[in-house]
Amino acid sequence: MEASHGQEAGSTRDSLSAVFSGLALVAGLAELVYRPFLLCPIGFAILIIGAPMSPKYRRLSVASAFVLTAGFVIGGAFAVWDSRPLY
Numbered sequence: 001m002e003a004s005h006g007q008e009a010g011s012t013r014d015s016l017s018a019v020f021s022g023l024a025l026v027a028g029l030a031e032l033v034y035r036p037f038l039l040c041p042i043g044f045a046i047l048i049i050g051a052p053m054s055p056k057y058r059r060l061s062v063a064s065a066f067v068l069t070a071g072f073v074i075g076g077a078f079a080v081w082d083s084r085p086l087y
Contacts, residue, residue, distance in 0.1 A: 010054075013053045013054045014053075014054040014056045014057065016050065016053055016054075017050045017051070017053035017054035017056070017057045017061070018050075018054075018057045018060060019050070020046050020047065020049055020050020020051075020053070021047065021050045021051065021057055021060040021061045021063075021064045022060070022064075023043075023046050023050075024043045024044070024046045024047035024050065024061075024064040024065075024067075024068060025060070025063065025064040025067055025068075027039045027040075027042055027043030027046065027068065027071075028040075028043055028064060028067035028068035028069075028070070028071040028072075029067060029071065030071075031043070031068070031071030031072060031075040032071050032074060032075045032078065033075070035079070035084075035085060035086065035087055036071060036072050036075030036076045036079060036086060036087075037072075037076065037086040037087035038086075038087040039071075040068060040071070040072040043064075043068045043071075044065075044068060047061060047064050047065060047068065051065075
């Protein structure tokens, strides 16, 4: 009975890690079109919460970090070029 409880706890952590990493990925994509300096800290805070929860979705966390960083740089450059607000 305890083994199944441990598996449920692990699968819950895996699911939460995937959800948080996915939210960070969405924030990184949204940075490209809407206020990159506002969404980047929020996305990294979500990623910092979700990444250490489970090693199963480590690649998704790394991809989310890359997209957040690229969205920050590229979205910031587009915002300056297009005279949109940065934050």
